[in-house]
Amino acid sequence: MKQVALITGGTRGIGLGIARQLALNGFDLALNGIREEKDVIPVMEELRALGKEVIYAQGNIALLEDHQRIIEKVNTHFGKLNILVNNAGVAPRVRADVLEVSPEDFDEVMDINLRGTFFLTQSVAQWMLKQKQEQPFESYTIINITSVSAILGSTNRAVYCMSKASLSMMSKVFAMRMAEEGIPVYEVRPGVVETDMIAKVKEIYQERIQTGLTLEKRMGQPEDIGKAVAVLAKGDISYATGQVITIDGGMTVERL
Numbered sequence: 001m002k003q004v005a006l007i008t009g010g011t012r013g014i015g016l017g018i019a020r021q022l023a024l025n026g027f028d029l030a031l032n033g034i035r036e037e038k039d040v041i042p043v044m045e046e047l048r049a050l051g052k053e054v055i056y057a058q059g060n061i062a063l064l065e066d067h068q069r070i071i072e073k074v075n076t077h078f079g080k081l082n083i084l085v086n087n088a089g090v091a092p093r094v095r096a097d098v099l100e101v102s103p104e105d106f107d108e109v110m111d112i113n114l115r116g117t118f119f120l121t122q123s124v125a126q127w128m129l130k131q132k133q134e135q136p137f138e139s140y141t142i143i144n145i146t147s148v149s150a151i152l153g154s155t156n157r158a159v160y161c162m163s164k165a166s167l168s169m170m171s172k173v174f175a176m177r178m179a180e181e182g183i184p185v186y187e188v189r190p191g192v193v194e195t196d197m198i199a200k201v202k203e204i205y206q207e208r209i210q211t212g213l214t215l216e217k218r219m220g221q222p223e224d225i226g227k228a229v230a231v232l233a234k235g236d237i238s239y240a241t242g243q244v245i246t247i248d249g250g251m252t253v254e255r256l
């Protein structure tokens with residue numbers, strides 16, 4: 001049976017790594033992002049070459065008025081949605097000390113990473129419930145991409161850490177509510193992954209990795225996260241709703 005996945009922020013970085021792995025595992029894709037459709041054509045073509053249907057559902061997840069348009073685009077094209085991957089997220093524009101964070105920077109990060117993601121999930125979850133009533137044998141899954149910053153604090157990225165800690169709780173609460181409906185919800189928690197998000201601090205992280213930040217001495221790659229998401233989306237880890245899958249090269253393994 002055809003299975004459709006919507007990935008927010010799915011056209012680059014970790015989202016694209018997830019898109020590739022889901023396509024390789026047989027999922028049709030709806031990619032969300034803020035860029036114009038014409039600017040993501042090469043990415044869509046690359047993914048279509050893997051043999052699956054790929055559409056673009058443009059929209060800013062921080063704007064609640066965009067959510068219905070994103071969902072409608074998926075519904076009009078595929079008539080269904082099995083997997084939601086909440087991947088879109090931003091780091092603060094300025095790495096300001098916690099004592100200097102401005103209300104504008106606070107709102108920007110929270111509106112995308114938490115508020116937008118929460119309300120999009122709410123709308124998609126309602127749609128999934130409706131679909132499940134009509135198609136009880138289809139499977140539905142929600143996967144939230146958080147960060148090790150959900151549990152590891154940084155004083156110069158306080159709001160990011162707070163947004164990811166809240167997203168982690170959001171994942172738990174949705175897991176509790178959706179379990180009643182037979183829909184699992186998971187959190188995937190990446191460590192340092194080589195994408196545009198960390199480009200400016202790449203050298204610092206590379207040095208820290210060589211001096212023991214992680215157990216596996218390399219940066220994470222988008223595909224590392226994509227493979228974990230694909231396993232969850234396929235239902236290959238069962239009886240585990242609400243769990244956190246940490247993909248961080250061993251960064252958060254407690255050690256002496």
Ligand code: NAD
Pocket residue numbers: 008009010011012013014015032033034035059060061062087088089090091112145146147148189190191192193194195196197198
């Ligand atoms: P990235 O900046 O390369 O990609 C982020 C994607 O989200 C982009 O496609 C961007 O256009 C999209 N996006 C941003 N704001 C959006 C909005 N308002 N509406 C729709 N799309 C929006 O970053 P990445 O490293 O690929 O990050 C992806 C996710 O992984 C984020 O949630 C991030 O917090 C998380 N993460 C990243 C790392 C890392 O080291 N790179 C580590 C842990 C967690």
